[in-house]
Amino acid sequence: EIVLTQSPGTLSLSPGDRATLSCRASQSVSSTNLAWYQQRPGQAPSLLIYAASFRATGIPDRFSGGGSGTDFSLTISRLEPEDFAVYYCQHYGISPGITFGPGTKVDIK
Amino acid sequence: QVQLQESGPGLVNPSETLSLTCTVSGDSINNYYCTWIRQSPGKGLEWIGYVSYSGSTNYNPSLESRVAISIDTSKNQFSLRVTSVTAADTGVYYCARSRGYSSPLPLWGRGTLVTVSS
Numbered sequence: 001e002i003v004l005t006q007s008p009g010t011l012s013l014s015p016g017d018r019a020t021l022s023c024r025a026s027q028s029v030s031s032t033n034l035a036w037y038q039q040r041p042g043q044a045p046s047l048l049i050y051a052a053s054f055r056a057t058g059i060p061d062r063f064s065g066g067g068s069g070t071d072f073s074l075t076i077s078r079l080e081p082e083d084f085a086v087y088y089c090q091h092y093g094i095s096p097g098i099t100f101g102p103g104t105k106v107d108i109k
Numbered sequence: 110q111v112q113l114q115e116s117g118p119g120l121v122n123p124s125e126t127l128s129l130t131c132t133v134s135g136d137s138i139n140n141y142y143c144t145w146i147r148q149s150p151g152k153g154l155e156w157i158g159y160v161s162y163s164g165s166t167n168y169n170p171s172l173e174s175r176v177a178i179s180i181d182t183s184k185n186q187f188s189l190r191v192t193s194v195t196a197a198d199t200g201v202y203y204c205a206r207s208r209g210y211s212s213p214l215p216l217w218g219r220g221t222l223v224t225v226s227s
Contacts, residue, residue: 001170035213037154044203044220045154050213057215088154093211097167098144098156 004101012109019076021104023089028069035090036074111135113218121225127191131204142207143187149200194225
């Protein structure tokens with residue numbers, strides 16, 4: 001079973017700051033099977049990044065993803081007010097299916 | 110515009126069965142994988158399982174003994190059943206769609222809150 005760990009649990013930043021979020025897998029995974037989601041309060045999660053580094057449709061270029069093996073990252077170059085939310089990494093594959101990390105909350109400092 | 114909409118009872122008695130339906134509008138459900146995910150109050154996301162357009166399923170091992178997901182392509186719907194529910198099954202249930210079992214989830218429903226309580 002693949003376990004995803006995210007750090008930090010909470011990131012307190014100001015609008016305009018750069019945010020770097022980490023996702024670590026318990027074993028090496030293919031980068032093609034790693035995604036990032038954003039969840040705003042009261043809303044469903046929405047896909048930001050898939051295959052570790054590809055932005056989903058309509059996602060602004062201030063969001064970028066990277067990494068390989070067991071260590072992946074999501075970077076928001078300049079935080080906009082609407083970016084303050086919870087971010088989840090996800091591994092998807094045939095076995096055991098889908099795994100989510102516990103999330104990183106980006107809140108306003 | 111493709112949309113997913115969850116529906117079902119918002120309150121379920123302990124030990125009974127939770128049943129939800131996800132209706133897809135704006136596109137055929139054929140050739141997609143349909144997934145259920147839940148989120149307990151104030152907690153993270155938990156994958157429940159998925160069903161393919163052909164009816165094959167894959168479940169979270171921690172829930173497999175109590176969960177069944179099915180698909181009805183004629184109605185463009187897929188469904189979730191969770192038996193013997195407890196308070197731990199309380200949460201927001203989301204349906205989502207993907208291109209395959211090894212694909213991300215670009216399209217989600219808005220979610221429906223299910224409370225398990227007598």
